[in-house]
Amino acid sequence: MNNPQISIVAPLYNERESFPHLIERLNRLMDSSPLSIEVVLVDDGSRDNTPELMQALALSDARYHCVFLSRNHGHQLALTAGLASALGTEAIMVIDGDLQDPPELLNEFYEHYKNGYDVVYAVRKKRKENFIKKTGYFLFYRLLRSISYVDIPLDSGDFSLMSRKVVNILNKMPEESRYIRGMRSWIGFKQIGVEYERDERMAGESKYSFKQLFNLAYNGIFNFSEFPIKFVTRLGFSAILMAVIYFIWVVIKKFYFQEVIEGFASLLFAIILFSGVQLIALGVIGEYVLRVFFQSKNRPLFILRGEIKNKEFV
């Protein structure tokens, strides 16, 4: 069988409930599309019966190409595994397995690809999620954009279509703490955003834990910005400046007004303030050291437990 033109990659972690909906939508899309399409489903070490559902499907339908990870590696690494396994010769589309990203946008994305764009990313016009999450996302993307040295577009996630050329480059990038939407921007070439309304999750609960979400945000900030470390330096300089001004004030008070400053409260204040500042500074340095530490191990990014391609285990 010839390799397909397009791969659609979707990572799945305990997606038993949304699985049938996902397959139905993808089948409909593939049946109606003139393009040759494969779907790469990645099982991210699910604990429910998602892998069994995937296996049964891939053994009976050659359009489905399934990859199984050895354990839960997290969304970004599951995506990395999917991109590394995808066979699409022209372009690869990335979607979430819970149908929050409508796969039908493939046609529109593909048009842009045909017009010479290497990356077509989706921009969320509206988000149907709770207020706290929405506000968090809103603030985070604006913060990241203002401090990043890469031009990362606002309100766009991993949902995108990337040319084979861009995916080959992504596959060669060895970084361990992956923030794929940032890496995608960093790569460059012609990129374009397409607005869409992000739907609600089709079924089941969000599989991103609070901790994972925070980690992702951290990766965005620490991997694509020098701001935290520069900020600490600036904080240090401002502290020194404040101390100098305060010292001058004390001297003036003593010699011109013969007043002695009462020391206890201000001393305590200074100690607590600067202990806090120092701990934050250590933490910021620690974030960078941690990243160097993990990267220096040079471990593979993910481990495969199995793969089904063309209705066969490989």
Ligand code: UDP
């Ligand atoms: N996911 C994954 N591994 C994880 C967590 C999530 O592969 O450890 C998948 C999940 O199955 C879904 C996609 O990543 O297809 C997005 O996750 P989710 O919808 O839970 O995140 P949210 O949309 O709530 O941010």
Ligand code: MG
């Ligand atoms: Mg979701």
